[in-house]
Amino acid sequence: MKSKISHNVQYAIExxxxxxxxxxxxxGDGLLLKREILDAAAELLTQTGSEEGVSIRAVAEKVGVSTxxxxxxxxxxxxxxxxxxxxxxxxxxxxxxxxxxxVDDPVEVLRKQGIxxxxxxxxxxxxxxxxxxxxxxxxxxxxxxxxPVSTNVFQRLLATVHQCQDMGIFPPGDGIQxxxxxxxxxxxxxxxxxxxxxxxxxxxxEFADLIFKMARLGMSAFSEP
Amino acid sequence: MKSKISHNVQYAIExxxxxxxxxxxxxGDGLLLKREILDAAAELLTQTGSEEGVSIRAVAEKVGVSTxxxxxxxxxxxxxxxxxxxxxxxxxxxxxxxxxxxVDDPVEVLRKQGIxxxxxxxxxxxxxxxxxxxxxxxxxxxxxxxxPVSTNVFQRLLATVHQCQDMGIFPPGDGIQxxxxxxxxxxxxxxxxxxxxxxxxxxxxEFADLIFKMARLGMSAFSEP
DNA sequence: ACTGTTAAGTTATCACCGTCAACTTATGAT
DNA sequence: ATCATAAGTTGACGGTGATAACTTAACAGT
Numbered sequence: 001m002k003s004k005i006s007h008n009v010q011y012a013i014e015x016x017x018x019x020x021x022x023x024x025x026x027x028g029d030g031l032l033l034k035r036e037i038l039d040a041a042a043e044l045l046t047q048t049g050s051e052e053g054v055s056i057r058a059v060a061e062k063v064g065v066s067t068x069x070x071x072x073x074x075x076x077x078x079x080x081x082x083x084x085x086x087x088x089x090x091x092x093x094x095x096x097x098x099x100x101x102x103v104d105d106p107v108e109v110l111r112k113q114g115i116x117x118x119x120x121x122x123x124x125x126x127x128x129x130x131x132x133x134x135x136x137x138x139x140x141x142x143x144x145x146x147x148p149v150s151t152n153v154f155q156r157l158l159a160t161v162h163q164c165q166d167m168g169i170f171p172p173g174d175g176i177q178x179x180x181x182x183x184x185x186x187x188x189x190x191x192x193x194x195x196x197x198x199x200x201x202x203x204x205x206e207f208a209d210l211i212f213k214m215a216r217l218g219m220s221a222f223s224e225p
Numbered sequence: 226m227k228s229k230i231s232h233n234v235q236y237a238i239e240x241x242x243x244x245x246x247x248x249x250x251x252x253g254d255g256l257l258l259k260r261e262i263l264d265a266a267a268e269l270l271t272q273t274g275s276e277e278g279v280s281i282r283a284v285a286e287k288v289g290v291s292t293x294x295x296x297x298x299x300x301x302x303x304x305x306x307x308x309x310x311x312x313x314x315x316x317x318x319x320x321x322x323x324x325x326x327x328v329d330d331p332v333e334v335l336r337k338q339g340i341x342x343x344x345x346x347x348x349x350x351x352x353x354x355x356x357x358x359x360x361x362x363x364x365x366x367x368x369x370x371x372x373p374v375s376t377n378v379f380q381r382l383l384a385t386v387h388q389c390q391d392m393g394i395f396p397p398g399d400g401i402q403x404x405x406x407x408x409x410x411x412x413x414x415x416x417x418x419x420x421x422x423x424x425x426x427x428x429x430x431e432f433a434d435l436i437f438k439m440a441r442l443g444m445s446a447f448s449e450p
Numbered sequence: 451a452c453t454g455t456t457a458a459g460t461t462a463t464c465a466c467c468g469t470c471a472a473c474t475t476a477t478g479a480t
Numbered sequence: 481a482t483c484a485t486a487a488g489t490t491g492a493c494g495g496t497g498a499t500a501a502c503t504t505a506a507c508a509g510t
Contacts, residue, residue: 027457027506050360056497066460068499077497126360132420133358135275135351148424176425180417181436188413192405195357199373200401211406218443252477252486281468291489293470302468 022064034073036063041084045126051081051134081130088127093152095120106163107216113157114186114212115205121190122204133191154179171223178219185215247289259298261288266309270351276306276359306355313352318377320345331388332441338382339411339437340430346415347429358416379404396448403444410440 025032040062044054056077060067074080099116100109121128148154157179164170170178189211193201201207250257265287269279281302285292299305324341325334346353373379382404389395395403414436418426426432 024458024505030458033458052496055495057495067497068461069459071498072458129358129360133354133416134420135354136420148421174427177427177432177435180424180426180432181439184413184417184436185410185440186413187417188409188411191358191416192409192412195359196373199405201405202399202402207402207405210402211409214406214443214447215410215439216443217446218439218441221442221446222439249476249487252479255487258487280466282466292468293490294488296469297487 030073033063033065033069037070037073037080038083038087041080042087042127045084045130046124049126051126051130054081056080078136081134082136084127085131085134088124088131089151089153092117092120092131093156096153096156100160106160106167107169109160110157110164110182110216111209111212113160114182115208117186118190118193118204118208122193125194128190128194132187133195149176157182168223170219181219182215185211255298258288258290258294262295262298262305263308263312266305267312267352270309270355271349274351276351276355279306281305303361306359307361309352310356310359313349313356314376314378317342317345317356318381321378321381325385331385331392332394334385335382335389335407335441336434336437338385339407340433342411343415343418343429343433347418350419353415353419357412358420374401382407393448395444406444407440410436 037059040059041054044058044062045051048054048058056070057067059080060070063069070080074083095116096113100112103109103112149158158175161170161175161178161182165172165175165178189208192199193204262284265284266279269283269287270276273279273283281295282292284305285295288294295305299308320341321338325337328334328337374383383400386395386400386403386407390397390400390403414433417424418429
């Protein structure tokens with residue numbers, strides 16, 4: 001398909017690589033490369049717009065290092081991608097925090113966080129995809145030895161839900177179930193928007209507002225006689 | 226990792242292949258192979274449990290044919306997977322139809338179809354994934370020259386929603402928006418169950434019931450003063 | 451300043467993947 | 481019986497994740 005051309009390109013790239021080799025890290029500084037790898041992988045993900053674009057070779061080249069060097073810091077590609085996921089997940093958490101900072105009404109907090117959630121997903125669709133739509137061999141929670149419920153995102157949501165319950169807005173009982181329900185709604189909208197953008201969606205922000213209002217009203221309906 | 230062993234296995238497989246070559250189809254019967262390929266691909270998807278397991282080579286071998294033979298019937302791997310998706314999508318439609326056949330109350334129809342939807346997704350998680358979580362280069366609707374809204378699934382849902390609107394259960398206005406909202410909820414639950422099975426989910430059937438009830442109540446709340 | 455240890459890489463290679471160009475062969479109408 | 485052609489096969493190419501075996505730069509101890 002691109003035999004001759006790609007050969008030339010490859011040659012050029014190798015020249016660049018040889019011209020600017022990355023300096024080897026000092027003895028205790030192996031983690032420096034790890035950081036560079038994670039950044040390169042994340043950037044490559046947004047650039048190419050798909051996980052397939054993030055090949056070990058592409059990452060290595062971007063960092064200016066040989067391919068197997070990646071394996072010094074990550075067991076395999078899966079681990080590398082997982083590490084990127086973890087960082088994306090943390091960024092999502094920060095976004096949710098910012099979105100609802102200074103807001104008192106817990107219902108309004110949920111609404112703002114819901115919209116921030118969808119917005120984040122649409123801004124970084126491929127990042128969102130690898131976190132929430134991938135078939136990961138081992139769940140993040142296992143790799144990083146974390147109980148998913150003790151995640152910041154989950155705990156933040158749970159606390160807000162508890163507030164709503166205390167105010168009688170949400171029905172009493174297991175708050176976790178309510179969190180899962182709300183999360184399902186937000187995730188459903190976000191992921192369907194990403195994978196099926198050609199469906200006849202209305203204005204996204206308005207529609208998100210409508211759906212979250214529906215969820216809130218529906219949930220509240222349980223606590224009324 | 227499995228150099229010696231896999232070599233032997235490969236050898237054995239090739240023996241089998243040589244021992245039982247698939248008979249060449251008659252002149253007008255090229256579609257026979259196409260059918261066999263689709264079945265093999267779908268079966269391989271459930272067997273291996275992941276799209277990566279469905280390699281062109283694996284499919285060809287399963288059918289008992291050489292690798293490039295696949296390309297006689299499909300432009301590329303993407304097209305083959307797409308064709309499988311299409312069939313899965315149609316099966317989902319049949320499931321929804323069966324699930325609500327003989328039911329009159331449109332609200333009950335929606336509930337039954339919702340549960341059938343989630344059940345289908347959990348029964349064939351990888352099938353569901355390639356239809357609803359893949360980043361497809363071109364949407365199904367484009368490949369098959371179909372307006373997504375004119376899909377059976379979509380039309381079926383829309384008709385039921387219209388019934389609910391006529392009965393005053395759902396608010397009047399654009400039924401398509403309501404369909405998208407309900408679909409988002411169902412998809413959110415189904416896909417989150419698939420990708421994050423280790424979350425503290427309650428009993429799935431009960432929980433699905435709860436979520437759909439929430440959605441229904443929430444939606445109805447709009448049509449009340 | 452020399453040296454041995456070892457962290458931080460590189461080279462070379464493997465098996466597998468999607469894909470294609472070029473060749474072969476079975477089928478069925480003439 | 482012949483022959484066009486549908487229905488395949490052989491063999492190869494470049495790209496992928498991964499590994500074993502080698503090299504080299506950095507530092508501690510003398």
